[in-house]
Amino acid sequence: MTDQISHSGRYSLTDIGINLTDSVFDADRETVIQDADTAGVKRMLITGTNARESEQAISLCQQHPNRLFCTVGVHPHYSKEFSPEVRNTLAALLKHPHVCAVGETGLDFNRNFSTPEQQIWAFEQQLELASESGLPLFLHERDAHMQQIKMLRYVKDEISGGVAHCFTGSREELYNYLDLDLYIGITGWICDERRGVELFNLLKEIPANRLLLETDAPYLIPRNLKPKTKSRRNLPAYLPHILEQAALARNDDPQELAQQTEANCQRLFRFSQATLN
Numbered sequence: 001m002t003d004q005i006s007h008s009g010r011y012s013l014t015d016i017g018i019n020l021t022d023s024v025f026d027a028d029r030e031t032v033i034q035d036a037d038t039a040g041v042k043r044m045l046i047t048g049t050n051a052r053e054s055e056q057a058i059s060l061c062q063q064h065p066n067r068l069f070c071t072v073g074v075h076p077h078y079s080k081e082f083s084p085e086v087r088n089t090l091a092a093l094l095k096h097p098h099v100c101a102v103g104e105t106g107l108d109f110n111r112n113f114s115t116p117e118q119q120i121w122a123f124e125q126q127l128e129l130a131s132e133s134g135l136p137l138f139l140h141e142r143d144a145h146m147q148q149i150k151m152l153r154y155v156k157d158e159i160s161g162g163v164a165h166c167f168t169g170s171r172e173e174l175y176n177y178l179d180l181d182l183y184i185g186i187t188g189w190i191c192d193e194r195r196g197v198e199l200f201n202l203l204k205e206i207p208a209n210r211l212l213l214e215t216d217a218p219y220l221i222p223r224n225l226k227p228k229t230k231s232r233r234n235l236p237a238y239l240p241h242i243l244e245q246a247a248l249a250r251n252d253d254p255q256e257l258a259q260q261t262e263a264n265c266q267r268l269f270r271f272s273q274a275t276l277n
């Protein structure tokens, strides 16, 4: 336990985006899960980024039923791995009871680790999987907003909603997602006094029933944790800090915002209330 984890039991939260299969957690994954629980992060949604990691995420969930859930999908960076066989693997994995969403999927034209054509095809396939499975989407997007919105608009009536995970976009981009009835995932980006100011100011425009919270750990450690941590590794136990920052930005009571985001989470991912104890 570190000093920053001092919110014991005050909230009951779900981290909707944690990359818990990442090898940086190999040495102390159980401690990370336990510390999160102590900090009031009672449930986590592990992000599946390709077929293999999605399988690993499911086996982690099986070790912690009621606490860990996951997404199944292929991140845009890995789109070049997508094939009809991968599609079949994902379709089978999506039937698992711990799987709550298709993703992360979407488009990332920032670094193009896969070509835009490969990304568009893999995204189309996963939109189909979302429609076939009835599960919501866990969306990633960078430098590809209009193309992504165009594709989402096209399938709007066939999909069961979704979340724009790690949203860091503009006001206009925010409203494009809201117009599609999507939820908005907010990370510790709002704790960044250099890059996060625009988003911090935008936070009060997100309708209360559309806001979700996530750490995206091990990435995006909140920059204003006090005292500063030695490690730059982000942890799910820091989610209450992000909640409090979000409450500050919205001029909301943190406890009420915690309850509101939990209700949103249960609505979108169809968690039952009973699992959070």
Ligand SMILES: [Zn+2]
Pocket (backbone or CB within 6 Å): 104, 139, 140, 141, 165, 166
């Ligand atoms: Zn992402």
